[in-house]
Amino acid sequence: MGYIKVRKANCKNCYKCLKNCISKAIMYKNEKVEIIEDRCILCGKCITACPQGAKKIDNDVSIIKEYIEDPNIKVAISVAPSFVSVFKESRKNLVWALKQLGFDYVEETAVGAKYVTREYLHLLEKGEMENIISSACPSVNMYIEKYYPKLTKYIAPVMSPALVHGKMLKEKYGKDTKVVFLGSCLSMLKEVNESEYVDNMITFNQLTQWFIQERITPAEGEEMPFDVPSSYSRIYPIVDGIVYDIRHISGKTQGTDKIGGYDLVSASGLQNVQRLLDEVQKGNIKKAFLEVFSCYGGCVHGPFKVSHGSTSYRARIEVKDYADRANDTADEYVGDISATFTPKPVIEDMPTEEQIRDILSQIGKNSKAQELNCGSCGYATCRDKAIAVYQGKADLYICMPYMTDINQALSSVTLDLTPNYIIAVDNNMVIKEFNRAAQKLFGVTRLQALNKPLSNFINPVDFQQVIANQSNIYNKKVSYTEYGIITEQTIVYSEEKNMAIAIINDITREEEMKKAVHRRKLDSVEMAQKVIDKQMVVAQQIASLLGETTAETKVTLNKLKDLIDSEVD
Numbered sequence: 001m002g003y004i005k006v007r008k009a010n011c012k013n014c015y016k017c018l019k020n021c022i023s024k025a026i027m028y029k030n031e032k033v034e035i036i037e038d039r040c041i042l043c044g045k046c047i048t049a050c051p052q053g054a055k056k057i058d059n060d061v062s063i064i065k066e067y068i069e070d071p072n073i074k075v076a077i078s079v080a081p082s083f084v085s086v087f088k089e090s091r092k093n094l095v096w097a098l099k100q101l102g103f104d105y106v107e108e109t110a111v112g113a114k115y116v117t118r119e120y121l122h123l124l125e126k127g128e129m130e131n132i133i134s135s136a137c138p139s140v141n142m143y144i145e146k147y148y149p150k151l152t153k154y155i156a157p158v159m160s161p162a163l164v165h166g167k168m169l170k171e172k173y174g175k176d177t178k179v180v181f182l183g184s185c186l187s188m189l190k191e192v193n194e195s196e197y198v199d200n201m202i203t204f205n206q207l208t209q210w211f212i213q214e215r216i217t218p219a220e221g222e223e224m225p226f227d228v229p230s231s232y233s234r235i236y237p238i239v240d241g242i243v244y245d246i247r248h249i250s251g252k253t254q255g256t257d258k259i260g261g262y263d264l265v266s267a268s269g270l271q272n273v274q275r276l277l278d279e280v281q282k283g284n285i286k287k288a289f290l291e292v293f294s295c296y297g298g299c300v301h302g303p304f305k306v307s308h309g310s311t312s313y314r315a316r317i318e319v320k321d322y323a324d325r326a327n328d329t330a331d332e333y334v335g336d337i338s339a340t341f342t343p344k345p346v347i348e349d350m351p352t353e354e355q356i357r358d359i360l361s362q363i364g365k366n367s368k369a370q371e372l373n374c375g376s377c378g379y380a381t382c383r384d385k386a387i388a389v390y391q392g393k394a395d396l397y398i399c400m401p402y403m404t405d406i407n408q409a410l411s412s413v414t415l416d417l418t419p420n421y422i423i424a425v426d427n428n429m430v431i432k433e434f435n436r437a438a439q440k441l442f443g444v445t446r447l448q449a450l451n452k453p454l455s456n457f458i459n460p461v462d463f464q465q466v467i468a469n470q471s472n473i474y475n476k477k478v479s480y481t482e483y484g485i486i487t488e489q490t491i492v493y494s495e496e497k498n499m500a501i502a503i504i505n506d507i508t509r510e511e512e513m514k515k516a517v518h519r520r521k522l523d524s525v526e527m528a529q530k531v532i533d534k535q536m537v538v539a540q541q542i543a544s545l546l547g548e549t550t551a552e553t554k555v556t557l558n559k560l561k562d563l564i565d566s567e568v569d
């Protein structure tokens, strides 16, 4: 099932989403973007990176509204701790606002997070695992299962805080109670969909929209506490949050203390997580607890946070401050919160070295030096791009250096071969392009013409007018008597470069031909006049005999003369 919608009409094929996608789960074919579900880890980076807003979460919240409207259904909402940096001053009124919408029970996900931490601590104290990777971020779990399958055994076999809390809510309020998770995470949507403990999810953005639709302004509401108090586990959404919570519960608050012989290490942002996992895979990291977040800075910077101007540092301080003010709660829950993670390696058909070389050579890369690895196609290296082409995920010719070369070659061929004079000048009337035909006409080389004033060659008045008015002149006839040519010139304004570009068509030959035709017509008129005159003389001599017939001849010849006259005019 897809969780990301692509609005194809909005996409401008800039490849920014592909560049930001660590698992290269985006396919470009025939100028269309598609998500490759099997590769996607739902990190949401492609959504936040898209400058056109061409991607959005595919999550219909109308079903949540339906639950609420049904008087036979009770609805509980589990609020992720990042809410403190989203709702800021109005956070104390959030419970009131959610109850206004119709939620029956409002609790914090931190209530469940506490038991996740407790399990992590048990695993650390048992000391049986070579390394332990936190399981709280579904994106990272998927990343490991798909791209580091051998490390799956290190993921702590514990449910995420949202699922644990969902399970607790269902057990407390009845299994028919609908549980909704409120957060900023895309991958949680998949986890929720596949779980029996949480029924739906709503993002902070979607909730904010809902408040607006219902004309509910949390800031104007009443302060109301959550239905049950949460503990220090509110610290979860920031980097080091899980580590802090483990230390808090274990009582070992010193930053460097090992727990159960494990070092506690944090990494956030997929690039950093990737580097850390590479080290683990190489065997360079042993006996470590790895707290990992797909989002840089932690869940507090999830893809669907609502930013009210909080910087990552500010949001971190806000969450930390909120956690510091929590009181410890009694340890009550004893249910099973174990989870299983299984390797799901992405298996794809790989090209041979010969096939890679063949693809690269089709885009002008016949040697290592020609593989620029510029990344503008979205792939880190030319080889990666060639492999994606082989696998049908990328268009062969989407390669900036290659397309630029082709464009340059095409434009220089066009400039060289056209019989028209092409001259481009900047706003100071300095020549910036001077094609081969122009060089021939003016008897100078391109280098001799470039960066010289246009006035050295022709009157620049039309070019000045085009730049001043930022409007084009089409097919204007201009004679350059000093060069013995008559031209028809079109001068266009280039807004991007603030230049005037002229395409000057030499029409001297056509003009000479027109003159020759004109001359021939004048000769014909003259001849017709002579015939008429001659006829008139003859007519006068035999007027009595042929009077009427001669008059008819005169009329006919005059018609012929008029006709020629009109054409000459």
Ligand code: SF4
Pocket: 010, 011, 012, 013, 014, 015, 016, 017, 018, 033, 049, 050, 051, 052, 053, 054, 055
């Ligand atoms: S980021 Fe991706 S989806 Fe957005 S416009 Fe660019 S190519 Fe299209």
Ligand code: SF4
Pocket: 017, 020, 021, 022, 023, 024, 025, 026, 035, 036, 039, 040, 041, 042, 043, 044, 045, 046, 047
């Ligand atoms: S959600 Fe993440 S993994 Fe999936 S396509 Fe977008 S950037 Fe790639």
Ligand code: SF4
Pocket: 371, 372, 373, 374, 375, 376, 377, 378, 379, 380, 381, 382, 383, 385, 386, 398, 399, 400, 401, 402
């Ligand atoms: S040279 Fe082309 S194929 Fe290679 S990385 Fe750059 S844009 Fe991609």
